[in-house]
Amino acid sequence: MIAALELAWASGRARLLLRMALAVLGSAVPVAAAWLTKDVLDRVAADRPVLASALLLAVAGGAAALVPQVIQYVEAEAQRAVDLTARERLYGALARMPGLRRLEDPRFHDRLSLAAETGPTGPSEVVGGALGAAQGLLMLGGFVGTLVVLNAWMLVPVLLAGAVALHGQFRLGRFRARLHGGLGHALRREFFYAQLLTSLSAAKEVRLFGLGGLFGARMLTELRWSNAQRRRMDRRELLVQAGHGLLGSVVAGAGLVWAVGAARAGRLTVGDVSMFVAAVAGVQAGLTVMVSSLGRTQEALLLFGHYRHVVTAGPDLPAVAEGEVPPLRHGIELRDVWFRYGEDLPWVLRGVNLTIPAGAATALVGPNGGGKSTLVKLLCRFYDPTRGAILWDGTDLRELPVAGLRRRIGTVFQDFMAYELSAAENIAVGDPDAREDRARIVAAARRAGCDRALAALPWGYDTVLSRAFESAEQDDPGSGVLLSGGQWQRVALARALLRDRADLLILDEPSSGLDAEAEAEVHRGLREHRAGRTSLLVSHRLSTVRDADAIVALEEGAVAERGTHDALLRAGGLYARLFTLQATGYRD
Numbered sequence: 269m270i271a272a273l274e275l276a277w278a279s280g281r282a283r284l285l286l287r288m289a290l291a292v293l294g295s296a297v298p299v300a301a302a303w304l305t306k307d308v309l310d311r312v313a314a315d316r317p318v319l320a321s322a323l324l325l326a327v328a329g330g331a332a333a334l335v336p337q338v339i340q341y342v343e344a345e346a347q348r349a350v351d352l353t354a355r356e357r358l359y360g361a362l363a364r365m366p367g368l369r370r371l372e373d374p375r376f377h378d379r380l381s382l383a384a385e386t387g388p389t390g391p392s393e394v395v396g397g398a399l400g401a402a403q404g405l406l407m408l409g410g411f412v413g414t415l416v417v418l419n420a421w422m423l424v425p426v427l428l429a430g431a432v433a434l435h436g437q438f439r440l441g442r443f444r445a446r447l448h449g450g451l452g453h454a455l456r457r458e459f460f461y462a463q464l465l466t467s468l469s470a471a472k473e474v475r476l477f478g479l480g481g482l483f484g485a486r487m488l489t490e491l492r493w494s495n496a497q498r499r500r501m502d503r504r505e506l507l508v509q510a511g512h513g514l515l516g517s518v519v520a521g522a523g524l525v526w527a528v529g530a531a532r533a534g535r536l537t538v539g540d541v542s543m544f545v546a547a548v549a550g551v552q553a554g555l556t557v558m559v560s561s562l563g564r565t566q567e568a569l570l571l572f573g574h575y576r577h578v579v580t581a582g583p584d585l586p587a588v589a590e591g592e593v594p595p596l597r598h599g600i601e602l603r604d605v606w607f608r609y610g611e612d613l614p615w616v617l618r619g620v621n622l623t624i625p626a627g628a629a630t631a632l633v634g635p636n637g638g639g640k641s642t643l644v645k646l647l648c649r650f651y652d653p654t655r656g657a658i659l660w661d662g663t664d665l666r667e668l669p670v671a672g673l674r675r676r677i678g679t680v681f682q683d684f685m686a687y688e689l690s691a692a693e694n695i696a697v698g699d700p701d702a703r704e705d706r707a708r709i710v711a712a713a714r715r716a717g718c719d720r721a722l723a724a725l726p727w728g729y730d731t732v733l734s735r736a737f738e739s740a741e742q743d744d745p746g747s748g749v750l751l752s753g754g755q756w757q758r759v760a761l762a763r764a765l766l767r768d769r770a771d772l773l774i775l776d777e778p779s780s781g782l783d784a785e786a787e788a789e790v791h792r793g794l795r796e797h798r799a800g801r802t803s804l805l806v807s808h809r810l811s812t813v814r815d816a817d818a819i820v821a822l823e824e825g826a827v828a829e830r831g832t833h834d835a836l837l838r839a840g841g842l843y844a845r846l847f848t849l850q851a852t853g854y855r856d
C-alpha cells in the first residue's frame with residue numbers, strides 16, 4: 269500500500285492533493301443537497317421565504333454535476349503521470365539485471381507481464397480506490413448522522429447489508445487477483461500462437477506445412493480456457509452484486525413504508541420524508557461506493573505485488589560497484605568451470621580448463637550441443653559458473669563490474685538481433701558512443717564487408733532495415749528494405765567490430781550464412797583486425813579456424829583436445845576426424 273501511494277506521490281504531489289480535496293467535496297455535496305431539499309420543502313410547506321435555500325440547492329446541484337467530471341479528468345491525468353513513473357522504474361529495474369536467468373524463468377515472465385500491466389495502473393487504482401472509499405465513508409457518515417436523527421433503528425439493517433456486501437467484495441477481489449495470476453500461462457501461449465499466425469518470420473513454414481489450422485485451433489483452445497475462468501469470475505460477481513442490490517432494495521422498501529406511515533401519523537414532515545428517502549439512498553450509495561472502492565483497492569494491491577516484486581528484485585548476479593576493468597594483459601582462464609542452466613537440468617560444461625591468451629586468436633570447435641555458445645555467454649557474464657571460476661588476468665569475473673567488463677568485449681552472437689532500425693543504428697548499437705560518428709560506423713561496415721551494400725540502399729545508411737514502419741510518403745527514410753541473411757550477418761559483424769577498442773573479440777559463427785567468396789573475404793578482414801588482439805572464434809567451418817593460434821575442441825561440455833591445426837591433425841583425434849570429413853566432402 270505504501271509503495272503504491274509513494275509511486276502516486278512521486279509522480280505528482282499537487283495532483284494527488286487536488287484529487288483528495290475533490291473526494292471530500294464529492295462526498296459533501298450529496299449530503300448538503302439532501303439537507304437543502306428538506307429545508308426547501310419545509311419552507312414551502314410552512315410558507316416561509318425560500319429563495320436563498322433554493323439558490324443554494326441549485327449551486328449544490330451544479331456541483332453534483334460538475335465534481336465527478338473534474339474528478340474523472342484529474343484521475344486520467346494522474347493515471348498518465350503514474351504510468352510514466354511506473355514504466356521508468358520497471359524498465360530501469362530490468363536494465364539493472366545483468367544476467368539472463370530471470371528472463372528465462374517462466375514464472376518471472378508471468379510476473380513481468382503482470383507487472384507491466386498493473387504497475388502503471390495499480391497506484392491510480394489504489395489511490396482512486398482509497399479515495400473512493402474515503403468519499404463513500406464521508407457520505408455514509410453524513411447520512412448516518414441524518415438517519416440517527418430520524419430513526420436510529422433504520423441503521424441496523426442498512427449497515428448489516430453493507431457488512432455483507434463488504435465481505436462479498438473482499439472475497440471477489442481475492443478471487444479476481446488469483447484468477448489474474450493464474451491466467452498468465454494460458455495468455456502467454458495464446459499470444460505465442462497468435463504471433464506465429466501473424467509474424468512474417470514464421471509465415472513461410474506456417475504456409476508451407478499448412479500449420480495455420482493447427483496453431484489457430486490451439487490458440488482458440490487457450491482462449492476458451494481463459495474465457496471459462498473469466499466466466500466463473502463474472503458469475504460470482506453477478507451473484508454478489510445482485511444479492512447486494514436485492515438486500516438494499518428490501519431495506520429501502522421497508523424504510524419507505526415506515527416513513528410514509530410516520531408522516532401519516534404526523535410524526536414526520538414532508539421534508540423529513542424526503543430527507544429520509546435521500547438518507548437511505550445515500551447510506552446505500554455511500555456503502556456501495558465504499559465497498560466497491562475497497563474491493564478495487566484490495567485487488568489492485570494484490571496485483572501491484574507483482575510489480576513490486578520485479579522492481580525490488582535487484583540484480584540477478586552478485587553485483588560489484590560500477591567502474592572500469594583494466595585492459596587484458598595476460599589472458600582469460602577458465603578454471604574447472606562447471607555449468608548447468610538449472611538445478612534440475614543436465615550439466616552443459618563439465619570441468620572446463622582453458623586459457624585464452626591475450627593477443628592470440630583462439631578457436632572453439634566441436635559437435636552441436638557441446639557447450640560452445642554457453643561458454644561464450646559465461647565469458648560475457650550472462651551467468652556465473654555453477655562451480656569453478658573464470659579469471660580475467662587472474663581476477664574472478666564475479667569481482668569485476670559487469671558493465672565495465674562488457675565494455676571490454678565485442679561479440680557477434682550466433683542468434684544476433686536484427687533491429688528494426690536504420691542501417692547506421694543497427695551498427696551503432698554495438699557502441700552507443702559511436703551513434704553520431706558516421707565515419708566510425710562506415711569503417712566498421714567496411715571491415716565487415718557490408719559498406720557497399722548499405723551505401724547502395726535507397727537512403728544509404730539511413731534506410732530502415734524493416735518494412736514494419738513503412739509510410740505512404742515518398743522519400744521517407746522510414747520506408748525500409750529487407751536484407752538477406754548473409755547481409756544481416758555482416759551488419760551484426762560490423763556491430764561487434766565497431767568496438768574497435770574492445771580487448772576481447774568473440775565471434776560465434778560469424779560467417780555461417782555467407783557465400784564462399786564473401787566468407788573468405790570476411791575472414792581475411794577479420795584476420796587483419798584480430799592481428800595482435802585477443803579473439804575467440806566459434807565455428808563449424810573448420811577452414812576458417814585453421815590459422816588460429818590455438819584450436820580447442822569441446823565435446824560434451826569438456827575440452828577434448830587443444831593445439832594448432834597441424835598438431836591436432838597429427839594427433840588424429842576429434843578435430844582431425846571433423847576436418848577430414850569436411851575436407852573429403854568438398855573434394856568429393
Ligand SMILES: Nc1ncnc2c1ncn2[C@@H]1O[C@H](COP(=O)(O)OP(=O)(O)OP(=O)(O)O)[C@@H](O)[C@H]1O
Binds near residue numbers: 609640642
Ligand atoms: N538457455 C538455455 N536453457 C537451458 N538449456 C540450454 C540453454 N541454452 C543452451 N542449452 C543447452 O545447453 C547445451 C549446450 O548448448 P550450446 O548452445 O552451448 O551448444 P553449442 O556447442 O554452441 O551448440 P551448436 O554447435 O549447436 O551451436 C545444449 O544441450 C542446449 O540444449
